[in-house]
Amino acid sequence: MDVVKTPQQAAVTVEPPPGEPVPAIExxxxxxxxSSRRGIVTAxxxxxxxxxxxxxxxxxxxxxxxxxxxxxxxxxFEEPTEGQILLYGDDVVGVPPNxxxxxxxxxxxALFPHMSVFENVAFGLRRKAVSKAETKARVGDMLDLVQxxxxxxxxxxxxxxxxxxxxxxxxxxxxxxxALLLDEPLAALDLKLRQAMQLELKRIxxxxxxxxxxxxxxxxxxxxxxxxxxVMNAGRIEQLGSPREVYEHPRTRFVAGFIGTxxxxxxxxxxxxxSTALLEAAADECLVVPEAASAGAGVxxxxxxxxxxxxxxISEDRPGSGRCAIRGRVAEVVYLGTSTQYAVATAxxxxxxxxxxxxxxxxxxxxxxADVWLxxxxxxxxxxxxxxxxxxxxxxxxxxxxx
Amino acid sequence: xxxxxxxxxxxxxxxxxxxxxRRPRRRWLLPLWSWLVIAWLxxxxxxxxxxxxxxxxxxxxxxxxGFTLRWYRDLFTIPDLTQALENSLTIAVIVTVxxxxxxxxxxxxxxxxxxxxxxSINLLMFANIAAPEVVLGxxxxxxxxxxxxPRGYWTIVIAQVMFSIAYVAVTVRARMAGLDPSLEEAAxxxxxxxxxxxxxxxxxxxxxxxxxxxxxxxALSIDDFIITSFNAGNTVTFPLWVYGASRTGVPPQVxxxxxxxxxxxxxxxxVGVVYNRRxx
Numbered sequence: 001m002d003v004v005k006t007p008q009q010a011a012v013t014v015e016p017p018p019g020e021p022v023p024a025i026e027x028x029x030x031x032x033x034x035s036s037r038r039g040i041v042t043a044x045x046x047x048x049x050x051x052x053x054x055x056x057x058x059x060x061x062x063x064x065x066x067x068x069x070x071x072x073x074x075x076x077f078e079e080p081t082e083g084q085i086l087l088y089g090d091d092v093v094g095v096p097p098n099x100x101x102x103x104x105x106x107x108x109x110a111l112f113p114h115m116s117v118f119e120n121v122a123f124g125l126r127r128k129a130v131s132k133a134e135t136k137a138r139v140g141d142m143l144d145l146v147q148x149x150x151x152x153x154x155x156x157x158x159x160x161x162x163x164x165x166x167x168x169x170x171x172x173x174x175x176x177x178x179a180l181l182l183d184e185p186l187a188a189l190d191l192k193l194r195q196a197m198q199l200e201l202k203r204i205x206x207x208x209x210x211x212x213x214x215x216x217x218x219x220x221x222x223x224x225x226x227x228x229x230x231v232m233n234a235g236r237i238e239q240l241g242s243p244r245e246v247y248e249h250p251r252t253r254f255v256a257g258f259i260g261t262x263x264x265x266x267x268x269x270x271x272x273x274x275s276t277a278l279l280e281a282a283a284d285e286c287l288v289v290p291e292a293a294s295a296g297a298g299v300x301x302x303x304x305x306x307x308x309x310x311x312x313x314i315s316e317d318r319p320g321s322g323r324c325a326i327r328g329r330v331a332e333v334v335y336l337g338t339s340t341q342y343a344v345a346t347a348x349x350x351x352x353x354x355x356x357x358x359x360x361x362x363x364x365x366x367x368x369x370a371d372v373w374l375x376x377x378x379x380x381x382x383x384x385x386x387x388x389x390x391x392x393x394x395x396x397x398x399x400x401x402x403x
Numbered sequence: 404x405x406x407x408x409x410x411x412x413x414x415x416x417x418x419x420x421x422x423x424x425r426r427p428r429r430r431w432l433l434p435l436w437s438w439l440v441i442a443w444l445x446x447x448x449x450x451x452x453x454x455x456x457x458x459x460x461x462x463x464x465x466x467x468x469g470f471t472l473r474w475y476r477d478l479f480t481i482p483d484l485t486q487a488l489e490n491s492l493t494i495a496v497i498v499t500v501x502x503x504x505x506x507x508x509x510x511x512x513x514x515x516x517x518x519x520x521x522x523s524i525n526l527l528m529f530a531n532i533a534a535p536e537v538v539l540g541x542x543x544x545x546x547x548x549x550x551x552x553p554r555g556y557w558t559i560v561i562a563q564v565m566f567s568i569a570y571v572a573v574t575v576r577a578r579m580a581g582l583d584p585s586l587e588e589a590a591x592x593x594x595x596x597x598x599x600x601x602x603x604x605x606x607x608x609x610x611x612x613x614x615x616x617x618x619x620x621x622a623l624s625i626d627d628f629i630i631t632s633f634n635a636g637n638t639v640t641f642p643l644w645v646y647g648a649s650r651t652g653v654p655p656q657v658x659x660x661x662x663x664x665x666x667x668x669x670x671x672x673x674v675g676v677v678y679n680r681r682x683x
Contacts, residue, residue, distance in 0.1 A: 075592060076591075076592075077588055077591075077592075096591065097588070097591040097592050098591045098592070098593075098594045098595055098596055103592055103593065104588070104589070104592045106585040106588070106589055107585070108583050108585050110583060110585040110586050110588065110589035111589075112586065112589075112590075112604055112607075112608075113608065114607040114608065114610075123590070123593050123595075123603075124593035124594050127593060127594035127595050127599065128594055171589075171593065172592075172593075175593065175594070
C-alpha cells in the first residue's frame with residue numbers, strides 16, 4: 001500500500017497484520033475520469049487511502065480537487081473508472097447505493113419536502129422493513145441524539161437551516177451505517193451556527209462511534225474536527241496526516257498555502273550538512289533548514305521554505321545566532337483582536353506575515369515603515385517539495401522524519 | 404430587460420425612493436386593470452351560465468325570456484347530445500390517464516437526463532405545441548387513411564393523446580428541472596430501489612406538475628374541436644354536436660352542460676390549488 005504513513009497512523013489502521021480488524025474503508029488506486037466536449041477530464045487520479053474504523057476523517061481541498069467525487073464514489077453515486085473501493089474488505093465497486101452499507105449527508109440536506117421529520121428519519125428503516133415499534137424507538141432515539149425531540153411532526157421547510165442539518169444527520173445515522181459520508185454539510189450555515197455544529201458533529205461522532213468521512217473546503221473545519229485528514233489538489237493527495245502534522249509540517253507548497261497563512265521564502269541552497277540545508281535567502285542572510293534533503297534539496301538548487309506566521313518573532317535588534325533571522329521593513333500592521341498581523345517586506349523581495357499575540361505588554365512592537373528583524377527557531381523552517389507529488393518513499397521519509 | 408441587469412441592479416430599482424412617490428397614483432390602476440381583464444375573460448362564461456336558466460321558447464337561445472330550472476331537469480332529453488357528452492367525458496378520462504402517464508415519464512426523462520435524442524425530442528414537443536391544430540388534424544387523418552384505420556372513438560383517443568403528451572411533458576419537465584437531484588440520491592442512499600425512489604420521492608415531488616398537466620389535458624380533450632373533427636368518423640363528441648347544432652339553434656341544455664363542465668373544471672383546479680398548498 002503506497003499510502004503516506006506516520007507512526008501514529010500505523011498504530012491506528014494502516015496495513016493491519018493478519019488477524020487484526022480490517023479498515024473501514026480502503027481506496028485502492030481509485031481513479032475517475034469524465035469525458036467532456038473538451039476531452040477527458042481527470043477528477044480523481046489514482047488515489048490510495050485507508051480510513052480506519054471509528055475515525056473522523058476529512059477530505060480537504062479547493063473546489064474541483066476531486067474530494068466530492070471521491071466521496072460520491074464511496075457512496076456509490078459515481079463509479080470509479082479504475083481501482084477498488086473496499087468496505088470492510090469487500091469490494092463494493094458496481095454495488096448500487098441502496099445496497100451499500102454507508103449513508104450520506106448531502107450538502108443541500110436533500111430532506112424529502114413532502115414528509116414530516118419523523119417520516120424523513122424513518123425512511124431508511126422502512127425500506128429495510130424494520131418493525132413499526134422498533135422504527136419508532138430508533139427514530140425517537142436519533143431525534144434525541146440530534147436534539148430535535150418534539151419536532152417530529154414538522155415539515156422540513158418549517159425548520160431552520162441548523163435543524164434541517166440535524167434531521168439530515170439523524171436520517172443517515174438511524175440506519176447504523178458502517179460509515180457516514182458528509183459532503184460539506186455545514187457550508188450553508190452561518191459562521192456561529194457552523195462552529196456550534198462542528199462541535200456537535202464531533203460529539204455525535206464520539207457517541208455513535210461510526211466512521212465519519214467528511215468533505216470540506218474549509219481548512220479550519222477540517223483542522224477542528226478531524227482525527228486525520230488528507231489535503232487534495234487536482235485529483236491527487238498532497239498530504240495525509242493528523243491536523244497537527246499537516247499544519248505544522250506541510251509537505252508541499254500547495255499544502256503550506258492552503259492551510260493557514262503561508263510564508264514562502266525561496267532561496268538557493270549554499271551548502272548541505274547531512275540532511276540540513278543552508279539556504280541563502282538574501283545577500284549575507286542564511287537560513288538553516290533541517291530535513292531538506294527529503295524535499296529534494298541539493299547544493300546550488302532552489303528550495304522553497306515556509307514558516308508559520310505565529311512562529312516568527314519581530315525584534316528591533318539582531319537576534320542571537322542559533323536562530324534563523326532575516327531583515328525586513330514593516331509594510332502593514334493589521335489589528336485582529338486577539339492578535340496583530342504584521343506584513344513585512346524582506347530584503348529578498350518576499351512579503352512575510354507575522355502574527356503577534358496581543359498580550360498586555362505587546363503594544364506597538366513595530367510601526368509601519370520600521371526596519372525590523374524577523375527570527376525563528378531553525379526547526380520551524382520547513383522545506384517544501386516543489387515538484388508534483390513525489391514517489392511514495394520520499395513522502396514516507398519526510399513525514400516519518402518530522403516526528 | 405430585467406434579464407440583462409444584475410440582481411443587485413434589480414434590487415436597487417425596487418428600492419429607488421421615487422417609487423414610493425409614484426405609488427398613490429398607481430394604487431387604483433393595477434386593480435382596475437385586473438378587474439377589466441377578469442371581466443373580459445369571464446363575460447362569455449357568465450352569459451353561458453345565465454342563458455342556461457333562460458325560459459326560452461324558440462329555437463334560438465339568444466334573448467332573455469325569464470328564469471327557469473327546466474333545462475336542468477330536461478338535461479338528458481336529447482339522446483344525441485347525451486351520447487356526445489358521454490363520449491366527450493369518457494374520452495377525456497382515457498386521454499387524461501394515458502397522456503399523463505406517458506407525458507410524465509417523458510418529462511422526467513427530459514428533466515433529469517441528457518441522452519442521445521433528448522434535444523430532438525424537446526424540439527419535437529415544441530413543434531407539436533406550436534403547430535396549427537388544423538395541420539396536425541389533417542396530417543393525422545391522412546395517416547389513418549393511408550394505414551387504413553377506421554375513424555371513430557379510438558382514433559379520437561389516439562389523436563388527443565398525441566397532442567396532450569407534449570403539454571404534460573413540458574409542465575413535468577419544468578418541475579423536474581427545479582428538483583434537487585440529491586433528493587433522489589438520498590432515497591437511493593437510504594436503501595430505496597429505483598421504483599421505490601420514483602414512487603416515494605420523485606413522483607410526490609413533481610406531483611404539482613403532473614396534476615397541472617393532467618388538468619390541462621382534461622380541458623384540452625373535452626373542448627378539442629379541430630383535430631377531433633378530422634378524426635372522429637361517425638363518433639360525435641360534445642363540441643362536434645354543438646357545432647352541428649349551431650346552424651339550426653343551440654338548445655339551452657348545451658349551456659347547462661357547459662356550465663356543469665365549467666364547474667367541474669373549477670372544482671378540479673381548486674382541488675389542485677389546495678393540494679399544492681398542503682403538500683409542498
